[in-house]
Amino acid sequence: xxxxxxxxxxxxxxxxxxxxxxxxxxxxxxxxxxxxxxxxxxxxxxxxxxxxxxxxxxxxxxxxxxxxxxxxxxxxxxxxxxxxxxxxxxxxxxxxxxxxxxxxxxxxxxxxxxxxxxxxxxxxxxxxxxxxxxxxxxxxxxxxxxxxxxxxxxxxxxxxxxxxxxxxxxxxxxxxxxxxxxxxxxxxxxxxxxxxxxxxxxxxxxxxxxxxxxxxxxxxxxxxxxxxxxxxxxxxxxxxxxxxxxxxxxxxxxxxxxxxxxxxxxxxxxxxxxxxxxxxxxxxxxxxxxxxxxxxxxxxxxxxxxxxxxxxxxxxxxxxxxxxxxxxxxxxxxxxxxxxxxxxxxxxxxxxxxxxxxxxxxxxxxxxxxxxxxxxxxxxxxxxxxxxxxxxxxxxxxxxxxxxxxxxxxxxxxxxxxxxxxxxxxxxxxxxxxxxxxxxxxxxxxxxxxxxxxxxxxxxxxxxxxxxxxxxxxxxxxxxxxxxxxxxxxxxxxxxxxxxxxxxxxxxxxxxxxxxxxxxxxxxxxxxxxxxxxxxxxxxxxxxxxxxxxxxxxxxxxxxxxxxxxxxxxxxxxxxxxxxxxxxxxxxxxxxxxxxxxxx
Amino acid sequence: xxxxxxxxxxxxxxxxxxxxxxxxxxxxxxxxxxxxxxxxxxxxxxxxxxxxxxxxxxxxxxxxxxxxxxxxxxxxxxxxxxxxxxxxxxxxxxxxxxxxxxxxxxxxxxxxxxxxxxxxxxxxxxxxxxxxxxxxxxxxxxxxxxxxxxxxxxxxxxxxxxxxxxxxxxxxxxxxxxxxxxxxxxxxxxxxxxxxxxxxxxxxxxxxxxxxxxxxxxxxxxxxxxxxxxxxxxxxxxxxxxxxxxxxxxxxxxxxxxxxxxxxxxxxxxxxxxxxxxxxxxxxxxxxxxxxxx
Numbered sequence: 001x002x003x004x005x006x007x008x009x010x011x012x013x014x015x016x017x018x019x020x021x022x023x024x025x026x027x028x029x030x031x032x033x034x035x036x037x038x039x040x041x042x043x044x045x046x047x048x049x050x051x052x053x054x055x056x057x058x059x060x061x062x063x064x065x066x067x068x069x070x071x072x073x074x075x076x077x078x079x080x081x082x083x084x085x086x087x088x089x090x091x092x093x094x095x096x097x098x099x100x101x102x103x104x105x106x107x108x109x110x111x112x113x114x115x116x117x118x119x120x121x122x123x124x125x126x127x128x129x130x131x132x133x134x135x136x137x138x139x140x141x142x143x144x145x146x147x148x149x150x151x152x153x154x155x156x157x158x159x160x161x162x163x164x165x166x167x168x169x170x171x172x173x174x175x176x177x178x179x180x181x182x183x184x185x186x187x188x189x190x191x192x193x194x195x196x197x198x199x200x201x202x203x204x205x206x207x208x209x210x211x212x213x214x215x216x217x218x219x220x221x222x223x224x225x226x227x228x229x230x231x232x233x234x235x236x237x238x239x240x241x242x243x244x245x246x247x248x249x250x251x252x253x254x255x256x257x258x259x260x261x262x263x264x265x266x267x268x269x270x271x272x273x274x275x276x277x278x279x280x281x282x283x284x285x286x287x288x289x290x291x292x293x294x295x296x297x298x299x300x301x302x303x304x305x306x307x308x309x310x311x312x313x314x315x316x317x318x319x320x321x322x323x324x325x326x327x328x329x330x331x332x333x334x335x336x337x338x339x340x341x342x343x344x345x346x347x348x349x350x351x352x353x354x355x356x357x358x359x360x361x362x363x364x365x366x367x368x369x370x371x372x373x374x375x376x377x378x379x380x381x382x383x384x385x386x387x388x389x390x391x392x393x394x395x396x397x398x399x400x401x402x403x404x405x406x407x408x409x410x411x412x413x414x415x416x417x418x419x420x421x422x423x424x425x426x427x428x429x430x431x432x433x434x435x436x437x438x439x440x441x442x443x444x445x446x447x448x449x450x451x452x453x454x455x456x457x458x459x460x461x462x463x464x465x466x467x468x469x470x471x472x473x474x475x476x477x478x479x480x481x482x483x484x485x486x487x488x489x490x491x492x493x494x495x496x497x498x499x500x501x502x503x504x505x506x507x508x509x510x511x512x513x514x515x516x517x518x519x520x521x522x523x524x525x526x527x528x529x530x531x532x533x534x535x536x537x538x539x540x541x542x543x544x545x546x547x548x549x550x551x552x553x554x555x556x557x558x559x560x561x562x563x564x565x566x567x568x569x570x571x572x573x574x575x576x577x578x579x580x581x582x583x584x585x586x587x588x589x590x591x592x593x594x595x596x597x598x599x600x
Numbered sequence: 601x602x603x604x605x606x607x608x609x610x611x612x613x614x615x616x617x618x619x620x621x622x623x624x625x626x627x628x629x630x631x632x633x634x635x636x637x638x639x640x641x642x643x644x645x646x647x648x649x650x651x652x653x654x655x656x657x658x659x660x661x662x663x664x665x666x667x668x669x670x671x672x673x674x675x676x677x678x679x680x681x682x683x684x685x686x687x688x689x690x691x692x693x694x695x696x697x698x699x700x701x702x703x704x705x706x707x708x709x710x711x712x713x714x715x716x717x718x719x720x721x722x723x724x725x726x727x728x729x730x731x732x733x734x735x736x737x738x739x740x741x742x743x744x745x746x747x748x749x750x751x752x753x754x755x756x757x758x759x760x761x762x763x764x765x766x767x768x769x770x771x772x773x774x775x776x777x778x779x780x781x782x783x784x785x786x787x788x789x790x791x792x793x794x795x796x797x798x799x800x801x802x803x804x805x806x807x808x809x810x811x812x813x814x815x816x817x818x819x820x821x822x823x824x825x826x827x828x829x830x831x832x833x834x835x836x837x838x839x840x841x842x843x844x845x846x847x848x849x850x851x852x853x854x855x856x857x858x859x860x861x862x863x864x865x866x867x868x869x870x871x872x873x874x875x876x877x878x879x880x881x882x883x884x885x886x887x888x889x890x891x892x893x894x
Contacts, residue, residue: 354742354743354744355742356738356739356741356742357738357741357742358738442773442777443773443774443777443781444773444774444777445772445773445774445777459770459773460773461721462721462770462771462776462808463721463724463725465771465773465776465777465780465808466725466728466776466780466804466808467724467728468777469776469777469780469781469784470728470729470732470736470780470784472777472781473736473739473780473781473784473785474732474735474736474739477739477740477743478739
């Protein structure tokens with residue numbers, strides 16, 4: 001086994017002293033966390049370590065000694081060796097740095113050696129099983145230690161991914177060595193509080209020993225956020241109380257709410273904000289996920305609202321609303337006119353197709369009448385459109401997503417005639433397809449067995465056969481006409497659905513994109529670690545191998561994957577094949593919820 | 601004897617592979633083909649009996665020809681739809697009477713449909729056809745005439761191919777449907793709605809009811825069956841001949857080949873029949889060779 005010693009870079013130039021750290025259980029490695037300098041009183045050191053142990057719940061120990069000889073500090077060898085008897089350990093590390101050499105040298109003493117050694121004798125470099133002859137064992141000992149240098153601050157702050165779901169405190173330690181190292185460093189934060197300005201009896205070196213940083217702005221913000229959060233929480237609870245009123249859950253209203261994307265967005269936002277106020281989860285990993293989730297929600301809400309306010313400032317400037325409203329009615333008129341032209345074209349001989357004239361005329365007139373109805377409706381609504389837009393624009397102060405959802409709803413309302421055409425066409429087509437498929441079975445003398453879910457042969461009566469064939473012929477010859485109307489209106493419908501889908505997708509993007517995690521990844525890449533990589537620092541023949549541990553930042557795609565806020569579009573959607581199949585048999589398609597076509 | 605030569609031993613050879621024997625693997629002895637049987641359960645056909653049975657096929661062919669002849673007459677305006685309708689109705693009533701008469705001679709009334717059910721069916725046919733005839737009239741307006749003819753020809757061919765000649769009494773679904781489809785296509789080309797109605801009634805008579813009656817005749821009055829078949833064939837050839845001579849020649853050639861030449865060929869070729877049976881499983885060669893690759 002090779003003994004690995006994780007050594008913080010900040011302690012490279014520390015004065016001589018005691019190494020405080022932890023042996024990693026189950027692995028032959030140790031983490032050095034800090035160096036406590038001379039002079040100290042052993043009892044105080046022991047007390048300090050116990051105190052830290054209680055605070056951080058890491059089983060801290062004195063690992064060994066550290067010596068960086070300075071001028072006039074010669075002959076400390078025997079003193080350092082004696083220390084091992086004061087702090088009795090299984091193994092005692094003795095790390096020494098010498099002038100003119102970059103590498104450290106390390107000796108590992110086991111307990112029996114410590115106890116059995118002769119005080120006056122010159123110290124031998126020995127390890128546990130060093131009873132064999134000297135020369136070989138010595139070289140082996142040198143090779144058996146690897147120093148892994150790590151940057152303490154980054155390791156303390158970083159979170160190793162993938163985050164393990166249930167890591168319950170000290171109860172069950174994670175198996176991976178790296179995970180244990182990271183966890184140990186992260187949990188021993190209390191150890192790093194002691195800095196050079198403290199008046200305590202001990203002096204130590206770690207990443208923060210030069211003094212702690214703090215910002216006045218951050219402190220002020222922390223103070224201010226408490227009453228603000230309380231106020232917002234109260235408002236939120238009032239809002240949820242209104243939402244949960246029984247009158248809103250009556251059938252038609254609930255159905256309507258589930259179909260209007262504004263209401264869906266409202267309920268989603270409420271739910272997200274409620275999670276902000278939820279108590280923090282206890283275990284460390286869960287707490288990290290919880291914190292990230294809340295931060296993501298908060299940042300995306302803030303961004304959303306600021307974008308919404310920008311939109312609002314544009315809308316209410318220079319009579320933009322009036323302009324929009326005055327453009328809307330002519331636009332609807334133009335759409336209706338185009339539709340009428342399309343219907344006229346369909347009622348002739350579209351693209352040279354030969355359709356059944358009588359059915360063609362009937363369908364065409366029916367749809368023309370429908371457009372006429374729709375235009376009258378729009379003109380009836382015309383005076384109110386500006387008001388609707390004005391008040392609708394106010395919703396942008398809740399966020400851009402609300403404005404987009406409202407736009408989507410308005411598009412749905414303004415293209416209601418297209419939807420109606422589509423439904424009529426689809427129903428008619430669906431009826432024909434079903435009729436034809438069952439009559440085709442009759443044509444071949446088969447029938448669908450419902451109980452066994454298969455096609456059986458069947459002997460029909462004469463009259464059944466006769467009427468069935470008659471209907472089959474009629475349906476078959478009328479199918480092209482219906483199919484053409486269905487095709488045209490489905491294409492129109494798909495255009496609308498696609499537009500709505502793009503809106504929904506952007507709303508969804510704003511809702512679910514982990515903005516905070518992404519910013520963290522870009523500005524502080526070490527905070528989200530995926531693993532580590534090692535670089536050889538120095539490899540001198542006489543000393544141990546020195547490696548530098550660098551943190552591999554998490555890939556951007558996995559950041560998004562891990563911290564994505566779940567929304568309603570995360571559910572499995574219909575594949576393209578299923579969509580085409582649905583279109584072929586004339587089933588209705590919808591843009592909302594997790595049904596279809598949001599997968600642009 | 602096996603190719604490798606058998607050792608002359610007293611141990612008798614057994615036709616098993618699962619136990620060791622002092623013979624080569626490909627050894628067989630004289631008893632190997634003892635159980636081979638040839639042409640088991642063969643029926644010896646007699647020429648005139650086969651011709652009589654083939655008469656049914658011939659008359660069905662002639663029925664199609666008769667239907668086409670009637671349609672040609674209707675299309676050219678030589679036959680008034682009323683005439684056709686009343687004639688068909690009379691024929692149907694006569695046929696129904698004959699059908700009943702033939703029933704009462706032999707069969708018991710176990711699976712016998714009541715007169716009420718029959719009249720209900722008839723009313724259903726008539727009302728549906730009459731109601732739908734305007735729709736059917738405009739149905740293929742925009743489809744080109746060639747397409748309609750091609751479709752009808754295909755469907756009539758399908759009718760002839762899929763007709764259950766052995767048991768035609770409840771007419772087979774596919775054959776009847778194909779024939780009706782063809783007649784709807786043809787009828788929609790006629791000048792008026794009444795024409796369509798009359799044509800469809802006629803089609804129902806020819807394709808649905810006539811095979812039932814003929815089957816009854818074949819079962820209960822075999823003597824008259826031949827005469828009826830010959831009569832229908834002659835009628836078909838004659839009718840088609842009045843419209844197109846070439847068609848009549850072709851039809852008569854087809855009839856001759858179906859009723860006379862094909863049975864002759866069947867009887868002749870039967871001598872060459874050689875089916876072998878035995879107590880073995882036939883070797884079945886699967887084309888799936890991929891499992892030998894690895």
